[in-house]
Amino acid sequence: MAINIPDPIRKQCEEKGGLEGIIAKLPEARSLKARAKLFQALGDPMRLKILFALDEQPLCACLIREVLGISDSKLSYHLTVLKQAKLIAGKKQGQWIIYGLTELGNQVVRMIGKF
Amino acid sequence: MAINIPDPIRKQCEEKGGLEGIIAKLPEARSLKARAKLFQALGDPMRLKILFALDEQPLCACLIREVLGISDSKLSYHLTVLKQAKLIAGKKQGQWIIYGLTELGNQVVRMIGKF
DNA sequence: TCACCATTTCAACTTTATTTGAAACAAAGT
DNA sequence: ACTTTGTTTCAAATAAAGTTGAAATGGTGA
Incomplete structure (x- = not known):
């Protein structure tokens, strides 16, 4: 020492x-x-907003876009970050992809609520 | 809609x-x-390590540097980020500055432990 | 087959974060 | 006063993250 x-x-x-x-x-x-990677995914207001929106209900990408008021490609970028962090997952339904929180995403949203 | x-x-x-x-x-x-700013501060392995080290006991900057094995100025940068996020605080004691977790820092470290 | 719709990908760009090494500071001991 | 010690600051360089708009993909239904 x-x-x-x-x-x-x-x-x-x-x-x-x-x-x-x-x-x-x-x-x-x-x-x-x-x-660190998980927290980094949480380190952006837009991505937090997406998580909170999906905590209300599952949404297709186009509705998330409406909620956030951003461009398609910007949204897609942030969705990718959240998907890679396994906070959200999308499944195809007809012509749309419906995104929802994963189990981890759920836990995390509850955690975020405390801060 | x-x-x-x-x-x-x-x-x-x-x-x-x-x-x-x-x-x-x-x-x-x-x-x-x-x-988002709080989570961004947590989005770096070195900074997480600092938080875990300070969770063991308060440490002066020079000991944190030993634990992490990084340069003074690099450490100082990361300490600044953590200070700004109010996760740690330092107080002068003799010729040293002793860093410790804030109350927020404590809560956060407990939270991190769950992920 | 064709045009359409929701979504993703791409490359170029802008912005923000991190690293580096040298210099500055401030307090303590000599 | 002078040096040493612990820490911070600075500007320059590098690296990583986020944004943009255009083009691509892939499924759907006419």
């Missing part, structure tokens, strides 16, 4: 097995990366 | 007062933006 650090911090740190001890308790890189 | 949409979706939508009804239930732009 570095020599020059505040005493109370050093003590507390040594009780945990030093820096090594702390490092050992942290999640692995893989896990951190996966979670 | 758009004329051409799948029937079950239209029905469900009309029960809610049409698109207007759905739009009315969505959070305001201000609120969406604020939350």
Whole structure:
């Protein structure tokens, strides 16, 4: 451990097995990366709005577009991000694709509500 | 409401007062933006790691740097992002600045643990 | 087959985030 | 005053995310 650090911090740190001890308790890189990706998908107002809209009811892309008032291709981009994060899923129904929250999406929307 | 949409979706939508009804239930732009900003701060593995480390115990910047193995200025950048999101706060103690989770930071770390 | 509709893809572009290394600061000890 | 130490700031560079409008896809029904 570095020599020059505040005493109370050093003590507390040594009780945990030093820096090594702390490092050992942290999640692995893989896990951190996966979670960061999830949160990154949530890090955009438009995408949050899509999630809230789908929490009301499943919607086809064209209705989501109406709700958000954005272009088709812009919407498609954001839907892709949400799909990749497994927060939403679409299934074909006639000529439309109906999007809805996944189980993860549901959990996440409930979580977001607390912040 | 758009004329051409799948029937079950239209029905469900009309029960809610049409698109207007759905739009009315969505959070305001201000609120969406604020939350997006919070999640954006969480959208980076290094920053998540910092939060987990501080969840173990408060640490001075130099120890966080040791834990992460990154440069001073890089660390400082990420600390700034976390500070701005009010997830962490630092207070001077002697020659060091000791960082710790805020109350929000605490709640958030507990939340992250579920995903 | 043809035209149409909902949606996606693409490449070019703009914007925002992150990294870098050097310099600046501010407090503490000499 | 001078140096050291811990931390932040800055401007320049790089990388990643988001936007645009046009074109492509793929299914539907005339």
